[in-house]
Amino acid sequence: xxxxxxxxxxxxxxxxxxxxxxxxxxxxxxxxxxxxxxxxxxxxxxxxxxxxxxxxxxxxxxxxxxxxxxxxxxxxxxxxxxxxxxxxxxxxxxxxxxxxxxxxxxxxxxxxxxxxxxxxxxxxxxxxxxxxxxxxxxxxxxxxxxxxxxxxxxxxxxxxxxxxxxxxxxxxxxxxxxxxxxxxxxxxxxxxxxxxxxxxxxxxxxxxxxxxxxxxxxxxxxxxxxxxxxxxxxxxxxxxxxxxxxxxxxxxxxxxxxxxxxxxxxxxxxxxxxxxxxxxxxxxxxxxxxxxxxxxxxxxxxxxxxxxxxxxxxxxxxxxxxxxxxxxxxxxxxxxxxxxxxxxxxxxxxxxxxxxxxxxxxxxxxxxxxxxxxxxxxxxxxxxxxxxxxxxxxxxxxxxxxxxxxxxxxxxxxxxxxxxxxxxxxxxxxxxxxxxxxxxxxxxxxxxxxxxxxxxxxxxxxxxxxxxxxxxxxxxxxxxxxxxxxxxxxxxxxxxxxxxxxxxxxxxxxxxxxxxxxxxxxxxxxxxxxxxxxxxxxxxxxxxxxxxxxxxxxxxxxxxxxxxxxxxxxxxxxxxxxxxxxxxxxxxxxxxxxxxxxxxxxxxxxxxxxxxxxxxxxxxxxxxxxxxxxxxxxxxxxxxxxxxxxxxxxxxxxxxxx
Numbered sequence: 001x002x003x004x005x006x007x008x009x010x011x012x013x014x015x016x017x018x019x020x021x022x023x024x025x026x027x028x029x030x031x032x033x034x035x036x037x038x039x040x041x042x043x044x045x046x047x048x049x050x051x052x053x054x055x056x057x058x059x060x061x062x063x064x065x066x067x068x069x070x071x072x073x074x075x076x077x078x079x080x081x082x083x084x085x086x087x088x089x090x091x092x093x094x095x096x097x098x099x100x101x102x103x104x105x106x107x108x109x110x111x112x113x114x115x116x117x118x119x120x121x122x123x124x125x126x127x128x129x130x131x132x133x134x135x136x137x138x139x140x141x142x143x144x145x146x147x148x149x150x151x152x153x154x155x156x157x158x159x160x161x162x163x164x165x166x167x168x169x170x171x172x173x174x175x176x177x178x179x180x181x182x183x184x185x186x187x188x189x190x191x192x193x194x195x196x197x198x199x200x201x202x203x204x205x206x207x208x209x210x211x212x213x214x215x216x217x218x219x220x221x222x223x224x225x226x227x228x229x230x231x232x233x234x235x236x237x238x239x240x241x242x243x244x245x246x247x248x249x250x251x252x253x254x255x256x257x258x259x260x261x262x263x264x265x266x267x268x269x270x271x272x273x274x275x276x277x278x279x280x281x282x283x284x285x286x287x288x289x290x291x292x293x294x295x296x297x298x299x300x301x302x303x304x305x306x307x308x309x310x311x312x313x314x315x316x317x318x319x320x321x322x323x324x325x326x327x328x329x330x331x332x333x334x335x336x337x338x339x340x341x342x343x344x345x346x347x348x349x350x351x352x353x354x355x356x357x358x359x360x361x362x363x364x365x366x367x368x369x370x371x372x373x374x375x376x377x378x379x380x381x382x383x384x385x386x387x388x389x390x391x392x393x394x395x396x397x398x399x400x401x402x403x404x405x406x407x408x409x410x411x412x413x414x415x416x417x418x419x420x421x422x423x424x425x426x427x428x429x430x431x432x433x434x435x436x437x438x439x440x441x442x443x444x445x446x447x448x449x450x451x452x453x454x455x456x457x458x459x460x461x462x463x464x465x466x467x468x469x470x471x472x473x474x475x476x477x478x479x480x481x482x483x484x485x486x487x488x489x490x491x492x493x494x495x496x497x498x499x500x501x502x503x504x505x506x507x508x509x510x511x512x513x514x515x516x517x518x519x520x521x522x523x524x525x526x527x528x529x530x531x532x533x534x535x536x537x538x539x540x541x542x543x544x545x546x547x548x549x550x551x552x553x554x555x556x557x558x559x560x561x562x563x564x565x566x567x568x569x570x571x572x573x574x575x576x577x578x579x580x581x582x583x584x585x586x587x588x589x590x591x592x593x594x595x596x597x598x599x600x601x602x603x604x605x606x607x608x609x610x611x612x613x614x615x616x617x618x619x620x621x622x623x624x625x626x627x628x629x630x631x632x633x634x635x636x637x638x639x640x641x642x643x644x645x646x647x648x649x650x651x652x653x654x655x656x657x658x
Contacts, residue, residue, distance in 0.1 A: 036189045037327040038335065042083040043244060044076055045311045045319035046090045047279030050097020050135065051104075052314040053121045053367040055359065058099040058378045059459035059590060065355040067314040069118075070364050071344040073125045074357035075318045079342075085185045088126060091279040091311075092133025092203060092248035094118050095147055099455050100367075100374040102594070104147075105139040107377060108370075115150030117370035124366040127153040129179055131201025131246035132160070133280065134586050137211040141174075141218055154179040156201040156246065159227040164220045168230035174219055175201075177231055180240050187327070195325070195332050198240030200231055203248045204261045204280065210586050212419065224249055224263040225256050225270065232272040241332040242274040242325070250281035251303065251310065254295035261584070265295045268303040274334050275321050276308040284317055284341045285310035301339030309339040317341040381452035383597035386604045389461065391446040392629035393636050394433035395488060395502060395511060396656065398607035401446040401461055405431040406515035407603075408596035409562035409589065413470055422472065422560055422582055426548060428516035430481070430563040434463040436508040442626045442650040453603075458593050468585035468592055469568030475557035477576030479543050482519060483528040484574045485512040486542040492523040494616045498644070498655060501621035505531045510572045514561065515610060517553060519546045522614040523621075523658070533573025544614060564589050612638050616658040624651040 046069065055068035065071075080086050095101055095118060104116060115123075122130070130153060136144050148155055158168070158177035165171050178200035185195045205221035228245065235243055245267055252262030260266075264278040283289045285308060286301035295304045301321075302308060311319030319341050326335045345355050364371075391401040410429040417423050435446045446460045473481065488511040492499050501523075521542050528540040546553045560582070570578035585592075597603055622644060629652055633641050640657035647653060 037187060039085055039185045039187045039193070039195075039325050039332075040083070041185065041195075041323045041325055042079055042086040043275060043277075043321045043323065044079055044086065044088045045277040045309055045321070046072055046088075046315065047092065047248070047277070047311045047319065048097075048133070048282055048313035049090070049094040049118065050314055051094065051101040051118050052098060053100070053118055053363060054371050056371070057459075058374060059456055061375070061378060061456045065353050066316055066345050068344070068359070069121055069125065069315045070359040071355070071357050072315040072318050073360035073363045075342050075344060076125060077360065078357075079318070079320065087128045087181075087183075087197065089199065089244065089246060089277055090122065090127055090130035091246050091277045092131045092201070093135045093279065094122070094130075094133070095144070096135040096138045097314075097588075099378045100370055102455075103374045103377040104370065105143055106598075108373065110143055110146040112146065114146065116147040117367040119147065119150050120366040121363050123150070123152045124362045125360075128181060129154050129156060129199045129246070131155065131248055132157040132175060132203050133248040134204050134207045134210060136203075137207050137214055138586075140214040154181075154199075156199055157203060158200050158231050159202050159205065159222040159224055160207070160219050161222070162219055164222075168222055168227045169234060171222070177201075178235055180235065180238060185325075193327065196239050196241045198235040198243040199246060200228065200235065200243065201246040201248070202227065202263075202267070205259050206261050209416075209420070223259050225260075225266045226258075228267055228270045228273065232270055236272050242323070242334060243272055244275045244277060245270075245273050247276055247278050248280050249278065250283075251278055251285060251290055251293060251296060251308075254293075254304070264308065265293070265303050268295075268306045268308060274306065275323065275337070276303055276306060277319060277321075278308055278310040281310065282313035283310060284312050286339060287341065302337075307337035307339045309341060311341050312343070315344065317343050378455040381454055382594070383453045383600065384602045385448065385450055385453055386602055387606050388450050388632065389446060389448040389605055390629075390632055391433045391435050392625045392632055393639070394436050395508060396623050397636050397639055398513065398609045398611055399433060400605040400607050402431045402433050402513050403515070403607045404596075404603060404605040405462055405589065405593060406513065407605075408593045409468060410515065411596055411599075412468060412585070412587070412592045413560065413562035413583075416470070416583055416585060417560060420583070422470075425472070425558055425560045426516065428478070428514050428559050428561045430512045430514045430561050430567065432509050432512050434509055435460065437624065437626060437651065438508060442652070445626045445628070447628055453597055455594055458590050458597075462590045462593055464564075464566075464589075466564035466566055466589045468587055468589055469563055469565050469581055470583035470585075471561050471563065471568050471577055471580040472582045473559055473561055473576035473580055474555060475546075475553040475559070476555040477580075478514070478517070478553060478557075478559055478561070479546055479555075480528070480575035481512065481561075481577075482514060482543045482546070483540070484533060484572070485510065486521050487527045487529055487531070489521065489523055491526050492616065492619060492621060492658070494524050495618050497620055499619075499621050501623045501656065503527075512563075512567070512574070513611060515608070517546060517548050518610045520544050520612055520614045524614070524616060529573075609637060613658055619658045621656050621658060623654045623656055625654065627652045629654075
């Protein structure tokens with residue numbers, strides 16, 4: 001099925017930030033399920049595309065069936081084919097988020113008259129309007145304005161101003177705050193009527209912190225809900241029949257607080273807003289992800305009684321709100337509504353991914369050149385490593401592949417904490433080895449020689465698309481965090497011979513090494529926490545000699561730990577996580593590692609040896625790793641290693657004298 005053609009916006013005029021003029025929404029002769037004087041309007045949403053036009057993972061440099069606007073466009077065309085009246089909106093975060101975005105920003109650049117490839121793709125799909133997400137600001141205002149100039153659809157953003165007035169309605173906004181789109185809509189009797197659809201957009205005010213270096217002194221941010229309360233009445237005064245909020249803001253607390261990041265619930269409560277398109281959180285609504293949230297009905301797909309949707313991320317889903325509208329004199333009102341998120345793939349019980357749609361050729365064509373140039377970009381060096389990066393010994397010694405991730409997170413967090421209430425607190429960094437054999441087999445290890453590093457190599461260092469978080473912990477919580485991580489190891493009886501070292505029930509991604517402090521692990525002690533993170537031996541002390549800059553860490557000391565969203569939100573049930581988050585970064589850990597490499601040029605990943613085992617005389621343990629570890633064994637300081645054969649499934653066994 002062909003893509004929806006680009007709209008000719010030149011026939012529309014804009015009045016006070018709103019659109020006047022008339023365009024037919026769809027071509028079907030009548031509206032299914034609508035009676036006389038009723039019409040069925042289907043409003044579609046994409047959100048958090050993050051430059052994923054192609055179904056391609058640029059980090060792994062291979063196809064991926066779970067992403068891509070080229071796939072989402074097929075779902076969109078399916079809706080258009082079955083709907084009499086439809087509109088398509090985007091909820092922000094489309095200019096940044098994968099190496100294509102970085103390539104355009106850092107390598108190719110945007111000149112006057114250029115069109116960004118993701119905007120070209122969106123033009124090919126035929127969007128009616130869009131808003132600006134927080135990541136649109138990552139490359140600076142000049143890049144943002146040049147990149148969006150080629151959009152053949154209006155872009156709205158109400159709460160970011162270049163000049164702030166006494167109230168939001170007095171602001172001079174960076175983009176038009178809202179638009180009112182004049183359309184013709186066909187009712188159940190086949191009669192065409194005019195309708196005025198108001199679209200208003202919002203982004204998290206936290207952009208002033210996240211992108212301070214680009215925004216400070218140039219723009220200001222207002223609270224999302226307060227801004228909506230100011231503008232929505234004016235949109236109604238100007239004749240909007242229905243109002244849709246493009247909320248690049250997640251679903252969070254129902255209680256409004258000034259400057260809240262995830263404000264979609266109180267936003268839905270603003271009088272005059274009829275539907276809320278949400279995003280930012282990279283989740284799906286309606287779905288069980290939001291079961292139990294105050295004011296949220298995941299069965300009905302509503303927030304405070306109003307239809308809402310969140311269409312996943314990277315093109316994984318298309319959000320859909322169905323409105324049954326009734327004529328009330330010369331105006332329309334919502335009679336009933338429903339919402340859903342339609343995926344582009346399904347995951348079977350065996351976790352096998354099956355695509356549900358194919359690619360739209362016009363969308364692929366719109367970004368083909370940029371895609372091919374990005375492939376060249378990710379395959380060429382962006383920096384160098386002065387030493388090999390490998391994870392063969394990551395579970396028994398401080399490791400270079402974990403060290404580089406920890407270094408990058410600490411470097412990034414030091415920038416993010418400037419100007420906050422936490423500036424000055426010691427910054428630590430927690431990182432774990434992801435590729436360390438186990439069920440992945442004897443070849444499942446990071447192994448990169450010294451020398452050039454390409455962007456695609458970063459996937460080998462950091463497997464998952466986590467985002468960076470910071471937690472504030474005490475010295476006591478820090479110690480217990482490390483006690484939980486030390487569950488990686490079995491208890492070893494002093495004097496034992498060839499005891500198995502690793503606990504087979506403990507996943508390596510939970511073996512956090514915390515950089516910025518020094519400590520030792522006493523394997524003769526029992527595990528303080530069981531496999532599920534519950535306290536098993538309250539008096540156990542595997543972590544000894546915990547020091548910061550040569551001084552003992554006291555229980556009441558305070559620290560910031562840079563980690564990822566999984567750990568910070570309580571993943572793995574680590575002490576000091578779950579309710580201690582003080583900073584939620586907009587960037588992925590992978591992106592931070594790439595930026596660190598680009599910034600430094602040449603990185604020195606040599607592990608600093610901040611942790612090791614407490615010596616146990618006359619005691620040996622056995623440790624399995626990949627056969628290629630032989631090339632690196634001599635470089636591992638502080639361990640007495642001796643080969644002890646191979647396993648039937650191909651792992652190399654080392655004997656370690658403790």
